[in-house]
Amino acid sequence: MLRAHTVEEVRAAEAALMATVPEGTLMQRAAYGLANAVLDLLGGGYGRRVLLLVGPGHNGGDALYAGAVLARRGALVEAWLLSTTVHEAGLAALRTAGGRVGTPRAAVRFDVVVDGIVGIGGRPGLRDGAVEALAAAAGIPVVAVDTPSGVDVDSGATPGEHVEADLTVTFGTHKACHLLDPAALACGAVDLVDIGLDPFLPPAAIEALQPEDVAAMLSLPDPDGHKYTRGVVGIRAGSDAYPGAGLLSVAGAACGLAGMVRYDGDESVLDLVRAAHPEVVGPGRVQAWVVGSGSAAAAEPALRDALADDVPVVVDADALAFADLARGRDAVLTPHAGELSRMLGVDREEIEAEPLAHARAAADRYDAVVLLKGRHTVVARPGGRVRVTTTGTPWLATAGAGDVLGGLVGALLATGLDPFDAASVGSWLHGAAATLASQDGPIVAGDVAAALPDLIASLTAP
Ligand SMILES: NC(=O)C1=CN([C@@H]2O[C@H](COP(=O)(O)OP(=O)(O)OC[C@H]3O[C@@H](n4cnc5c(N)ncnc54)[C@H](OP(=O)(O)O)[C@@H]3O)[C@@H](O)[C@H]2O)[C@@H](O)CC1
């Protein structure tokens, strides 16, 4: 499991660890990890030209010590000091190693820029000197130290100017800004350097599932099981006007994880569903319902009926307008930013600017699990625990992909996963299946569903 901690938690853990090691140890560990990442990026040190942007705190200190390591490896290292005070010992180390201090100037030629302006001690936004220095170094690959300077570390928001990194090298644990958009977009690739913080960190409120976590949560068929013990998922989606929504929800549900899929909707849609998925049966008892996509006016009665069965429910698309009915129930609400905007009465732009805060607010408001769709989907449960999905591909922004996701989450609920696990595992699988399906080019939603069995096989292979 990948975990993200708050600045406060990192500081407390750092203090506890520092009490057990000689002074300066952590900064040296961070600096060596950072220098190695830069060497990997540049394919070596000798003759490479490295620019350090150095702010007033320890983040700048990391950059200076890493610059010293790089200078000893033959790199030509220049530091631009963006504050009247900088980490003096780090600066002395850089000078001793042969690095120099320069001044911001246009048309500079460097192979990489190391952003040591601010890290976890920074406030959002950039100050004048930093903006000018970044403009002078525009077009050069950027490695951010710990966090891209200017982002809001704990919320993942980017309310002001900030660095756009190609690689972010962070220390000890991830922070929210590494996982949550829009800040995660500014991180580029993220490398975690182990500095020994783990034993001192508390459980994290924010997680990102990894393949082994997902594999451990998938329930494989018991040798003596039958289709009913494996779970039955029911689909109440699609209509005469929107049959595709029903078909694609069924396609997601029919990934093979549940023992049976039922379709409960318009006869005309059922005929299409049966033609595409002959194994699907009509209405009856289920262990989980998926309600709402393409249902139009039928969404409200469909949701009431589903809730009356007292089984977990995926509340999707048209049914989200009636999400109050699902308050406090075993439910997964699956809005995109536009739908959540209507549910919370908040502008869509505000939701996109802070998906973490709004997914959490919605989970508390509806007392249910909320899956807020996006490039990095956020799954929040009441009380603040969150899982962020980092699988996926831009190709996944395609019509009907949400229907497949709803069906898939329903199937996982039917196998007995709780709503938080079903939503986060479903979202992870959905993104990974899209990546698998898009290896040869563009995809449509049905391709994502079709890739699920191969993906599940690769995850669960002994
Ligand atoms: N924790 C760990 O485990 C380890 C941490 N390590 C490293 O330490 C880093 C944290 O260092 P830190 O605490 O010195 O804070 P840091 O981010 O350098 O900046 C704070 C200073 O910046 C200023 N400032 C604020 N906002 C600003 C802005 N927008 N633009 C410009 N300036 C701004 C503010 O001053 P003021 O606002 O008063 O002017 C303040 O003085 C961490 O990210 C990691 O790299 C590793 O070495 C080892 C393990």
Ligand SMILES: [K+]
């Ligand atoms: K930084």
